[in-house]
Amino acid sequence: MKTVDLNADMGESFGDWVMGQDAEILKVISSANVACGFHAGDPDVMAQTMALAKSERVGIGAHPGFSDLQGFGRRRMHLPDKTLRHMIQYQIGAAQGMARAAKADLRHVKLHGALSNMCSEDQALSEACYGAVQEIAPDLIIMVLAATAQQKAVEELGCLWAGEIFADRAYHADATLVARGQPGAVIHDPGVAAPRIVKMVQAGAITPETGDPIPAAIDTICLHGDGPTALAIAQSTRAALQRAGIEIACFHGRRGRF
Numbered sequence: 001m002k003t004v005d006l007n008a009d010m011g012e013s014f015g016d017w018v019m020g021q022d023a024e025i026l027k028v029i030s031s032a033n034v035a036c037g038f039h040a041g042d043p044d045v046m047a048q049t050m051a052l053a054k055s056e057r058v059g060i061g062a063h064p065g066f067s068d069l070q071g072f073g074r075r076r077m078h079l080p081d082k083t084l085r086h087m088i089q090y091q092i093g094a095a096q097g098m099a100r101a102a103k104a105d106l107r108h109v110k111l112h113g114a115l116s117n118m119c120s121e122d123q124a125l126s127e128a129c130y131g132a133v134q135e136i137a138p139d140l141i142i143m144v145l146a147a148t149a150q151q152k153a154v155e156e157l158g159c160l161w162a163g164e165i166f167a168d169r170a171y172h173a174d175a176t177l178v179a180r181g182q183p184g185a186v187i188h189d190p191g192v193a194a195p196r197i198v199k200m201v202q203a204g205a206i207t208p209e210t211g212d213p214i215p216a217a218i219d220t221i222c223l224h225g226d227g228p229t230a231l232a233i234a235q236s237t238r239a240a241l242q243r244a245g246i247e248i249a250c251f252h253g254r255r256g257r258f
Helices: 043-055 081-101 113-121 123-136 149-157 190-203 230-243
Strands: 003-010 031-035 059-063 106-110 141-145 160-166 220-222
Touching: 003 059, 003 230, 031 043, 031 106, 043 059, 043 081, 059 081, 081 106, 081 123, 113 123, 113 141, 113 149, 123 141, 123 149, 141 149, 149 160, 190 230
Parallel strands: 003 031, 003 220, 031 059, 059 106, 106 141, 141 160, 160 220
Antiparallel strands: none
């Protein structure tokens, strides 16, 4: 039986301002990527999100991004290598501390937004980010955009890793995501997203907008928690996978080349 993890970005509210449907999405997914306060979130939100994830028996991960609250971490920044590495380590340290306070384990790391997109195009940048993780928490599983420069980086570094695809995003022929500002970049229809993901998991390949399917390590599927149809997409995707005989469970990580 095939097994796949379902993940979502969590803890992106700030103070009284609410982002997403975390409580509802946590009932659907098996792994949560918790914002670390740089692109979104705050200490109270981190604590609440991790406690709720633990109660739902959902795996907890750190979701570091650029220091860009106003732009929600979606604006590209160019930082010195040392600064970038420290930025990643600082956020992971915060996530480790909050998870420990919640009597939970931090299992994985997933880069956020513009930082993730830049790393999907740039192996050296990915190696800087993931090397920083290795220095302080080598047992964490690194979630990468499958079949991109991120995957090449973890393979080269010998990290424990998991390959990710997106339920609600369109792909280029090189397995990078179509930019959000482009037409059709984000899929809002559950009736489109769910069967598309089932086909990808069954084929073990990403289906880009143009070009041939791209063989990929599909260990986890991202289900976003914000947007008017996010919960419906999450629920329909989980149901469609289960109807196809695909089990939902936390990933264990892999090491080496795919």
